[in-house]
Amino acid sequence: MTLTLTLRRPPEVPLDADVLAPDRLAAAEDVAALPLWHGKERVRVGDFFAVSGSGDDVRLEGDLSRVNGIGAGMTGGRLTVDGDAGDWAGAGMRGGTLVVRGSAGKQLGGAYAGERAGMRGGEIVVHGDVGPQAGAGLRRGLIAVGGRAGEAAGLRMLAGTIVALGGLGPRAGAGMRRGSLVTMAPLEPLSTFVFSCVYRPPFLRLYLRRLLALGLDVPLGGRYARWCGDSVESRRGEILILCREAGGRTSPSERGPDAPRRYPL
Amino acid sequence: MRLHGAEIVDTFAEAFPMWGSRVLITAATPAWALEAGRSMTGFATSVIGCKCEASIERELAPDETPDGRPGVSALLFAMDREGVGKRLVERVGQSVLTSPTAACFNGLQAEHTVDVGGQLRFFGDGYQASKVLDGRRYWRVPVMEGEFLVEERFGVVKGVAGGNIIMLGRDLESALRAAEAAASAMRGIEGVIMPFPGGIARSGSKVGSRYSALPASTNDVLCPTLRGQVEHSDVPEDVEAVFEIVIDGLALEPVREAMRVGMIAAAEAGASHVTAGNYGGNLGPHHIHLRELMP
Numbered sequence: 051m052t053l054t055l056t057l058r059r060p061p062e063v064p065l066d067a068d069v070l071a072p073d074r075l076a077a078a079e080d081v082a083a084l085p086l087w088h089g090k091e092r093v094r095v096g097d098f099f100a101v102s103g104s105g106d107d108v109r110l111e112g113d114l115s116r117v118n119g120i121g122a123g124m125t126g127g128r129l130t131v132d133g134d135a136g137d138w139a140g141a142g143m144r145g146g147t148l149v150v151r152g153s154a155g156k157q158l159g160g161a162y163a164g165e166r167a168g169m170r171g172g173e174i175v176v177h178g179d180v181g182p183q184a185g186a187g188l189r190r191g192l193i194a195v196g197g198r199a200g201e202a203a204g205l206r207m208l209a210g211t212i213v214a215l216g217g218l219g220p221r222a223g224a225g226m227r228r229g230s231l232v233t234m235a236p237l238e239p240l241s242t243f244v245f246s247c248v249y250r251p252p253f254l255r256l257y258l259r260r261l262l263a264l265g266l267d268v269p270l271g272g273r274y275a276r277w278c279g280d281s282v283e284s285r286r287g288e289i290l291i292l293c294r295e296a297g298g299r300t301s302p303s304e305r306g307p308d309a310p311r312r313y314p315l
Numbered sequence: 316m317r318l319h320g321a322e323i324v325d326t327f328a329e330a331f332p333m334w335g336s337r338v339l340i341t342a343a344t345p346a347w348a349l350e351a352g353r354s355m356t357g358f359a360t361s362v363i364g365c366k367c368e369a370s371i372e373r374e375l376a377p378d379e380t381p382d383g384r385p386g387v388s389a390l391l392f393a394m395d396r397e398g399v400g401k402r403l404v405e406r407v408g409q410s411v412l413t414s415p416t417a418a419c420f421n422g423l424q425a426e427h428t429v430d431v432g433g434q435l436r437f438f439g440d441g442y443q444a445s446k447v448l449d450g451r452r453y454w455r456v457p458v459m460e461g462e463f464l465v466e467e468r469f470g471v472v473k474g475v476a477g478g479n480i481i482m483l484g485r486d487l488e489s490a491l492r493a494a495e496a497a498a499s500a501m502r503g504i505e506g507v508i509m510p511f512p513g514g515i516a517r518s519g520s521k522v523g524s525r526y527s528a529l530p531a532s533t534n535d536v537l538c539p540t541l542r543g544q545v546e547h548s549d550v551p552e553d554v555e556a557v558f559e560i561v562i563d564g565l566a567l568e569p570v571r572e573a574m575r576v577g578m579i580a581a582a583e584a585g586a587s588h589v590t591a592g593n594y595g596g597n598l599g600p601h602h603i604h605l606r607e608l609m610p
Contacts, residue, residue, distance in 0.1 A: 171447075190447055211446065228444065252418050252464040253446050253455050255382040260448060270383060286444070 051105030053081070057112025058100055063089035064136060065098060068119035072127025072146060076106040115155070121148040124172065137181065143191065145172040149264070153178030153197065161187030167208060169193070175264045182219070185212045188229060194261050204231045207287070211257060215268060218289075226280050226287040232257075234269065234292040243279030248293055250274070316606055321493075321582035321589050323605050328479045328574060329593035330601035333362070333392040334399045335474035335565050336429070337372070337422035340411055341386035345374065351414035352387035355406045359391070360511050361561075363531055367393040367402040368476065368563050370508035381420045382464075388422050390508045392476055392563045399471045400429030407465065408435050412456070418464040421451075423565070425470030432465035475601055478507075478562035478570035481519065481537065482581045483588035487556040491515075494558035496584035497577035504576065506569035507562050519559040522594060534592075554587055567601055575608040 053075055066087035069075070078084055082096030095101065106127030114120060115134035122141040131139075134152035140159040158180045161168030168187035179197035186202070188210040195212075201219035204212050209229040217235030224240060232254065250273055258268045274290040316323045340355065342348035352371045359369035369391040380386040391406070393399045411419045412435060419432075436443040436454040444455045445467070452467040482497060484490025498514030501507060509515070524532030535541050535548075537557045542548040550557065560577060564570035578589050591605055 192448065230446075249461045251455075252382065252462050253453060255384070256448055256453070256464075257446075259381075259383055 051103060052107045052109055053101070053103045053105050054109045054111065055081075055095070055099040055101055057098060057110070057114060057117070059098065060113060061088055061098065061116050063116075065093075065117045066119055067117045068122035068138075068141075069095065070108070070110065070117070070120050070129070071122065071124035072106040072108045072129050073125050075108055076104070076127065115152075118155070121146075121174075124148065126172075134178070135176075140169060140172075140174045140193075142167075143169045143172045143174065147172065147264075148174045150174075150176040150178070152176075154180045154184075156181035156183055156200065157186060158184040158195075159188060159191070159193050160185070161206075166206075169210065173264070175261070175266060177266070179216065180214075184214075185210065188212065192257065192260070194264065194266055196266050198235075199233075204229065204287075207231075213257065213261065213268075215266065223280055223287060223289055225283055227283045228286045230287070231289045232274070232292075233290070236294065237289070237291050239277045239279065239289050239291075242281040243277040243289060244281065244285065246276040246278050246288075248273050248275050251276070251290060254290065316609065318579065318589070318609060319582040321586045323578070323582075323609065324588060324590035325604075325606055326591050327593055327596075327602045327604040328477070328591035329596060329599040330475045330477040330567070330570060330603060331599035332473050333368070333394060333476035333563060334396050334471050335390055335392045335423075335563065336399050336403060336469050336471050337565070338389045338391060338403070338407065338411075338469065339375065339380060339386055339420040339422040340389065340414075341375075341380045341382050341384040341418050341420070342414070343384065343416035345385040347414065347416050348384075348386045349374065351411050351417040352389050354410035354414060356389050356391070356510075357410070359402075359406075360516070362392070362394060362476070367391055367398065367406075368508070368510040368561075369402075369406070370510045370514075372505070372508055373502065382418060384418075390506075390563065390565065392474060392508075392510075396427055396429060396471050400431065400469075403429065403431045403469055404434045407431055408438070412438065412458070412463050412465070415460060419466065421466045421469040423470035423472060425472045427471050428468040429471055430467065431469050432467040435463075435465055438463075472565055474563065474565045475567045475570045476561075476563040477599060478564065478574055478601075478603060479559055479592050480574050480577050480581065480605070481557060481559045481590045481592055482586040483551070483554045483557050483590070484585070485553055485555060485587050489585045489587075490554075490556035490558055493581040493584040493586035494560060497581040498560055500576040500580035501560065501562065501573040504569050504573045506566060507564040507573045509560050509562055509573075511559075511561060514560055516559045516561060517557075519557070519592060522598075549590070551588065559592065570601075571603055571608065574603055574605070575610075578605060578608060579610060 137155035159169035167189040182200035186205040188207040198216035199214040206225040356369040375386040
């Protein structure tokens, strides 16, 4: 059973909508009566959305680029956004699947101020681009971006996996402890990341096949450069960068004298 | 009762419960997957001497494996769940972890699981990393070649061991041909293995011996050379060789099916008799009567 919410009019100021999560919607007796914040004004779901159907397979329709916190803290079910999503989509998420067919704003799957961990489980798939600090504080789970991720994706992440097919912005993985950042576009990692080798990560095949099943067009083959970091933390995380050139090797010497050394002192 | 010229003896195979698991091994090429699978299932013919029974179930095409590479599936059986876990840790650790390009996945969704990757991860000496995808945890263990990927938990189910058919032939060649045909037909059945070399045992055993230290000894009533020496022999006069195929399965039904197709194939290939081994019906709860399997 699908529950469909269609945005009837665009909000004048951002709409705070972390109630738009499958588990909360499925548990509600009257979905239209659930509270939202429209700026500082308290409103109801029914004021902005037309509601039809029921269940924990939720579909959001309309331009939701000014609706923040979609799927934040969700623990299960499936939530599909037909267009763009605003900021903080899937923030603090714990389970389930969030699919955004368009693009998403900043702090996708992010961590709220004062919290060390952000997303703790589940899967987020965004077909378009995402704003800054996607997956900040990520502890577990998978964030996949069909387009490009903004700056500082995986900021201070603890574990988990972020895949950005269209590339990662500057300062990707800053302060990360463990976990994997994966990109299919060229990237110069922060100087606190150390190059290890070029190889074919066996685990990545499982992830890429999963992303294919979730509807992203990913290349299954290829070799990846493995950079370990962040050295300001325990350097147990990694950035994996798909090698495009024939032969595949991107060693620091080929990137010029200012590139980080392969063997740090 | 005759089938394609073979006498089907009115008897039954006596099968008993054993816990089983399915291991999926993938590698860069089918040859390396097979190599790892053969190594992992080596020296696992009989639980009495090898602590487990294991063999390759079948080869897997890339679209059948978790990581999209060519692979094999292998089944491993032991007397209890704990035994399955111990044997898997030993064998995956010594034979799959070590094998070039190989990765190892659970091939059985079951209520009970045993920890395998969660033990082998310690080989990574602190550099191991885990990944959780779709509710399943995998371990990445750094090795000189790159990374060994192994799933943390493997499902175990109460399976059926000791299914068998015994083929008799007028000479060694025809008996072996019949046994080969039977083993080959059985390999087409999913969920079973035939743990002896090439699926075939030439040395069927009886329980006990005249030596106190030996729990099993040669099945004298089916040894053609002893026909003139023992008080009672089950070897007819025109029979010169006997082979047995032992079948372990993840459930009773595939074991029955393997016995059925094996019996037909053996009869078609020229066996003079097909019979089965049992312990008088007192040991195992599953009695599979050959004549009930007749087409």
